[in-house]
Amino acid sequence: MTPAVSVSDLRKTYKTGTVALRGVSLEVAQGDFFALLGPNGAGKTTIIGILCGLTVKTGGEAKIFDASIDTDPVKAKSYIGLVPQEFNINIFEKVIDIIVDQAGFYGIPRAEAIKKAEPILKDLGLWEKRNEPSQQLSGGMKRRLMIARALIHKPQLLILDEPTAGVDVELRRSMWGFLRKMNAEGTTIILTTHYLEEAEQLCRTVAVINKGEIVLSEPMTTLLQRYGGEEKLEDIYLGLIGAEKEEVKTA
Amino acid sequence: MMRREFVRIIRIWSQTLLPPVVTTSLYFVVFGTFIGSQLPPIHGFSYIQFIVPGLIMMGVITSAYSNTVSTFYFAKWMRTIDEILVSPTPDWVVITGFVSGGVLRGLLVGILVLIVSLFFTHFQIVNALVLIAALILTSVLFSFAGLINGIYAKGFDGISIVPTFVLTPLTYLGGIFYSIEQFPQFWQNVSLANPILYMVNAFRYGFLGISDVPLWICFSVLIGFNLVCTFVAVYLFKKGIGLKN
Ligand SMILES: Nc1ncnc2c1ncn2[C@@H]1O[C@H](COP(=O)(O)OP(=O)(O)OP(=O)(O)O)[C@@H](O)[C@H]1O
Numbered sequence A: 001m002t003p004a005v006s007v008s009d010l011r012k013t014y015k016t017g018t019v020a021l022r023g024v025s026l027e028v029a030q031g032d033f034f035a036l037l038g039p040n041g042a043g044k045t046t047i048i049g050i051l052c053g054l055t056v057k058t059g060g061e062a063k064i065f066d067a068s069i070d071t072d073p074v075k076a077k078s079y080i081g082l083v084p085q086e087f088n089i090n091i092f093e094k095v096i097d098i099i100v101d102q103a104g105f106y107g108i109p110r111a112e113a114i115k116k117a118e119p120i121l122k123d124l125g126l127w128e129k130r131n132e133p134s135q136q137l138s139g140g141m142k143r144r145l146m147i148a149r150a151l152i153h154k155p156q157l158l159i160l161d162e163p164t165a166g167v168d169v170e171l172r173r174s175m176w177g178f179l180r181k182m183n184a185e186g187t188t189i190i191l192t193t194h195y196l197e198e199a200e201q202l203c204r205t206v207a208v209i210n211k212g213e214i215v216l217s218e219p220m221t222t223l224l225q226r227y228g229g230e231e232k233l234e235d236i237y238l239g240l241i242g243a244e245k246e247e248v249k250t251a
Numbered sequence B: 001m002m003r004r005e006f007v008r009i010i011r012i013w014s015q016t017l018l019p020p021v022v023t024t025s026l027y028f029v030v031f032g033t034f035i036g037s038q039l040p041p042i043h044g045f046s047y048i049q050f051i052v053p054g055l056i057m058m059g060v061i062t063s064a065y066s067n068t069v070s071t072f073y074f075a076k077w078m079r080t081i082d083e084i085l086v087s088p089t090p091d092w093v094v095i096t097g098f099v100s101g102g103v104l105r106g107l108l109v110g111i112l113v114l115i116v117s118l119f120f121t122h123f124q125i126v127n128a129l130v131l132i133a134a135l136i137l138t139s140v141l142f143s144f145a146g147l148i149n150g151i152y153a154k155g156f157d158g159i160s161i162v163p164t165f166v167l168t169p170l171t172y173l174g175g176i177f178y179s180i181e182q183f184p185q186f187w188q189n190v191s192l193a194n195p196i197l198y199m200v201n202a203f204r205y206g207f208l209g210i211s212d213v214p215l216w217i218c219f220s221v222l223i224g225f226n227l228v229c230t231f232v233a234v235y236l237f238k239k240g241i242g243l244k245n
């Protein structure tokens, strides 16, 4: 089966001279729930930006299902739903309009989009707020709105860049439930998060990136077992990142 | 996207449609009625009749330009443009969406100013085809120009510099208020370097049947600039300049 995402030797140097990615290779299987972990500035958002066509890569290749982001970007993009790290919603528009406009970019007509929006907004607890300007939503609601927006075209691959940042415990749990359901229904999910517990709870595969390089990529169970099944993901992770940092210092 | 632009224009009509109409009405009153009545006719037309086409053109140019530059920059600033960039919308559709917003607003303002001008003077339309062609080509051109400005703009200053220091002077010197034949030779030549002169004259020909420059040159200039701007906008989008990291 073609992987949902395959990335090989991806490189990115920003105009400022910052080297964000130093040859990243990754594969995400179809139907996987994939955690992309790493400290601040590791390059997670950069990888996602490249996959989604927001960032221009310096080198390497990437494919989304059967479509290369270079030769068939329109098709590649049509597979993806993105929940970006930074808020990017038009604060003057109403919730429902934001969703419907988004659907328009995927060629879904207005009437159909409204129909499709209803279950999604209900699932995410935003239906009552549909006629409010997004300005009046709380931070957590805005996050959920961005998730709803990413789902309107039923993407096969959902990419979430820190979707639970600033979301309260209760809500986070309900978002987990929602994402699990999406995944069970066949959507491949890539998630970045700084909550290791979240990754441990949700994801089947983990990759850790540090300073633009993948330091680990394997199934969650294998990883936990290798460490004797006693250590939590968080400890393993800290060990990895710490070791890396020391290596860099001594090098 | 076009529908959204249209809704936006209507919703905030007091900001998007009213100012250009009020400004041009003031021109009609001050230049047209008060001062114009003191002036000798130009090419057999009263001063106010002479300036009406130019004033409509001025409204169209500034509205089309400022509409695309501000919508586009705003989308960039709020990062809502990212949602369009990640979607499988081809570049040309995105460009058409933004440009048609500007064209729509340009045309609406043009029509409103025309209606207002009828309170001050009357005229017949000599050549409707020329008139409409000039009107559409001009609003398309300046919508594209506004889009290009929006792509390059890095701050809110960046969206007002060009209109203030380039567009306004060029419009004022673009033969709206005078015929360049009234100028000494040197200034006539300088004026001929101003693309807006050709648009104003093409448009004026549509109304009054007079033009300082031959019509075919006017349209060549219009079409030429349109092609250049279209090409530049498409190129910038393709390269992601000012849009992608
Ligand atoms: N637009 C940009 N211009 C220049 N450098 C950038 C830009 N965006 C990111 N960087 C740099 O690239 C590196 C990787 O950043 P990136 O945003 O991918 O990290 P991240 O893993 O998503 O971090 P976080 O967990 O904080 O979101 C950092 O050193 C960052 O400073």
Ligand SMILES: [Mg+2]
Pocket: A044, A045, A046, A085, A161
């Ligand atoms: Mg990030």
